Amino acid sequence: MTTARSAGQGTRSGGGEAPAGLHGEVRGGSHGGLRAGLCDDPPDGFQDDAARVPDEALLRAVVDACGEGVVLCDAGQVVARNAAAARMLPAARPGTAAASAGEALSDPGHPEGESREVAVAGRRLLVRRESFGTRHRAWYLRDVTAEHARTEALLAERRRTGFLLEAGRRLASSLNPRRCARAAVELACPFLADAAMVVLPPAARRQAPWLRSVPGRPVMQEGVIGPAEVAQVPGLTEALAGFPPVPSRWLDPAQVPEWLLPEGFGVAAHLLVTPLPGNGVPAGALVLARGAGGEPFDEETETLVRVFASRAGAAISAAALYQEQGETNAILTGGLLPPRLPQPAGAELAGSLRAAQQTSLVGGDFYDVCLPGGEAAGGEAGGEALLVLGDVCGKGARAAVLAGQVRQSLRALLLLERRPGRLVALLNRCLLASAVPNSFVTLVLGSLAAAAGGGVRLELVVAGHPPPLVLRADGTVEEVASRGSMLGAMREVVLEPVTVELAPAEVCLFYSDGITEAFGGPSGREMYGGARLKTALAGCAGMPASAVVERLEQLSTEWLAGRVQDDRALLAVRAKGVR
Amino acid sequence: MLEKTPLRTEVRSCEPGTVLLVLTGDLDYDTAAELVAAAQEVLGGGVSRLDLDLSGLDFVDSSGLAALINVYNVAREQEAGLRIVALTSYLRHLFQVTALDHIFELPA
Known part of the structure; x- marks a missing residue:
């Protein structure tokens, strides 16, 4: 004072x-x-x-x-209390023993002056004890029920947010539908329910795959169910058809078939069946069950489950779409990937194809080798093998499709015409008739035959493409002196067929402009150029064809140093020695 | 080629009925469509001759050549003449390799 x-x-x-x-x-x-x-x-x-x-x-x-409740005790007997205390703790009437008011006025061992929280008849009280002299004790009570509820609500909200964040993280980490479904099940149990099951949309023979987890058991259970079993579960048929979810209280847990719940689960007390919405089509359904003694699914939980289900559904659906497209892609690109090179008589072949877009594995550069009489004949039947390396206008999948068409057209035309010049002119007319816009192609095409005195003879046509290089036995490198029109552009093409003889161990290299026009080097802006390629090829004298291609590909990759902009193709023909 | 130069097309009219398109930058996969659009717009205006100045082009790839062929075809449809009035030695080499020098009118 x-x-x-x-x-x-x-x-x-x-x-x-x-x-x-x-x-x-x-x-x-x-x-x-x-x-x-x-x-x-x-x-x-x-x-x-x-x-x-x-x-x-x-x-x-x-x-x-005073807003705080005050109860005064004299030797364990309540002697006075204020109005607030009477409201908070009606049992603590003056004249009664303090202990009869229960836990609130009895705290053996709890330090004086320190607050503790006590639940009394639906209220949360913050209680503090102070001593006055040896006999008197005062208890100070503060009603924190509302604060406590707010804190609890906030914590619950935080738990839900945390759960959804974790769900988002885990669901996004896989592009495999089964793994997404597995993540959904593991997330849902035990946070949302005592048992969780994801039923995926019926696939082959109308069988719907399912995944189930039980808390405390690490192994995920899996199986399939038919339409009859689906119909046994209240709400499941509707959920799988994508109908909006119904509140848990509308679903009778007594109707739950035994097979739905894990062994030893007992009876289901509460059931919640929620559709997993996908991209336009349902991605499955989430079945949640709480056992005997479990709390019913309240409105907040049902909302949370719907939000969770929409995330899980989107993830599963995206993964299913990705898988489907991946399978389609694999089928389509299978035909566009570089072919396995056959080995024609008298020569060894090696090729390398690097697509600019690494992920797609396919691009606008291509090469192909057709043996006389087809692959089955093994080329040993004699006659001429046809070699082609080309570059179609554009990049990526679109270019790859055109490249595939060119390869196919050539194989078909080869049945009618084997002379390189005439073959290329026919291909030009095919391309002009193509429905694909900008079907422009440059290529080098050669017909390969074993020469009489060892070595091979190549009849070459260059159509708008960098002319091939020839590595002679003495280590010199020549450029094939031929050029011609790019294909698919003009009705009339100008071509200059030329014949190249390769003595044993000599190499003819077909390449695409992705090799020579690669920007890189020390400055990163320098073009690799024909001169560097010639020098590099000269350094490959004496190597087998596969080593030549490998060496040149490696040099080109080093030159680019990761800055890949264009598809790159190499095809080397090496004349075998006389046996 | 980490930093690509964008394609710029400048339209100049020198004499009546003739339009000169001056191209600078890279004419490649990413920019080829811009040239075709620009040429279509010019040729749609009813000119009798389109001149192309390619001396400012740093890089032309197969898509760029395809675009030039498209311009040539559009010009033929419109019955307009197409001339290349200037180009770099690299481009001249490219035209020779692809035998496009047979169809395009190149400066001496």
């Missing part, structure tokens, strides 16, 4: 306002006494101390007006 007064005097502020504030808070008290005892600003600071002691009625009024 003295301290408070001297502080007030020290600051000399608010002296006139304090009484008004206190007047407002006290109800039914003695205003006169209050003013006299507590709040009159002493005019001189020497007022008599005795005049400051308030009477009992005033004290009672002050304590009664």
Whole structure:
């Protein structure tokens, strides 16, 4: 009190306002006494101390007006309590034993002055004990029910948010529908229910695959069910058809068939069946069950399950789509990948194809080798093998499809015409008739035959393509002196067929402009160019065809240093020595 | 070629009925469609001759050549003349390799 007064005097502020504030808070008290005892600003600071002691009625009024509950005990008996305490703890009536009010007024061992939280008849109370002398104890009670509920709601919300975040993370980490379904099951159990099952849309023979987990058991259970079993589960047929979910209370858990629940689960007390919405089509259904003694699915949980189901459904559906497209892609690209090279008589072949778009594995560069009489004849039957390396306009899958068409057209035309010049002119007319716009192709085509005195003879046509290089036995490199029109552009093509003889161990290299026009090198902006390629090829003298291709491909990749912009193709023919 | 130069097309009209398109930058897979669109717009305006100045092109790939062929075909449809009035030695080599020098009118 003295301290408070001297502080007030020290600051000399608010002296006139304090009484008004206190007047407002006290109800039914003695205003006169209050003013006299507590709040009159002493005019001189020497007022008599005795005049400051308030009477009992005033004290009672002050304590009664307090929002905090106060219970005063004398030797374990309740002797007084204020209005707030009567509201919070009706059992603590004056004259009764403090202990009969239960846990709230009995805290053996709990340190004095420290608050603890107690649940009393639906309320949450914060209780603190103070001792006055040896007999008197006062209990201070604060009702924190609303705060507690708010905190609990916030924590529950946080748990739900955390759950959804974790769900998003785990569901997004796989592009495999089964793994997505497995993640959904593992997430749902035990957070949402005691048992969780994902039923995927019926696939082959109308059998719907399912996955199920049980808490405490690490192994995921899996199986398939037919339409009859689906119909046994309340709400499942509807959910699999994509109908909106119905509240759990509408589903009778007593109708749940035994097979739905894991062994030893007992009876289901609550059931919730939620559709997994996919991209336009249902992605399956999520079946949740809580066992005997479990809480029913409340509205908040049902909302959470719907949000979770939409995420799981989107993930499963995207994964299913991805898998389907992946399978389709694999089938389509299978025909566009570089062919396995046959080995024609008298020569060895090696090729390399690097698509600019690594993920697609296919591009606009292509090569192909057709043996006389087809692959089955093995080329040993004699006659001429046809070699082609080309580049279609464009990049990626679109270019790959055109490249595939060119290869196929050539194989078909080869049945009618084997002379390289005429064959290429026919291909030009095919391309002009093509429905695909911009069907422009440049290529080198050669017909390969074993020469009489060892080595091979190549009849070459160059159509709008960089002319092949020839590595001679003495290590010199020549460029084939031929050129011609690019194909698919003009009705009339100009071609200059040329014959190249390769002595044993000599190499003819077909390549695409992705090799020579590769920008890279030390500056990153320099073109690899024909001169560098010639020098590199000269360094390959004496190597087998596969080593030549491997070496050149490696040099080109080093030159690019990861900055791949164009498809690159190499095809080497090496004349075998005389046996 | 980490930083690609974009294609720029500048339209100049020198004499009545003739339009000169000056191309600079890269004419490749990413920009080929821009040239065709620009040429179609010019030729749609009813000119009797289109001149192309290619001396400012840094790089032309197969898609770029395809675009030039498309321009040639559009010009033929419109019965307009097409001339290449300037080009780099690299482009001249490219035209020779692809034998397009047989169909395009190149400067001496």
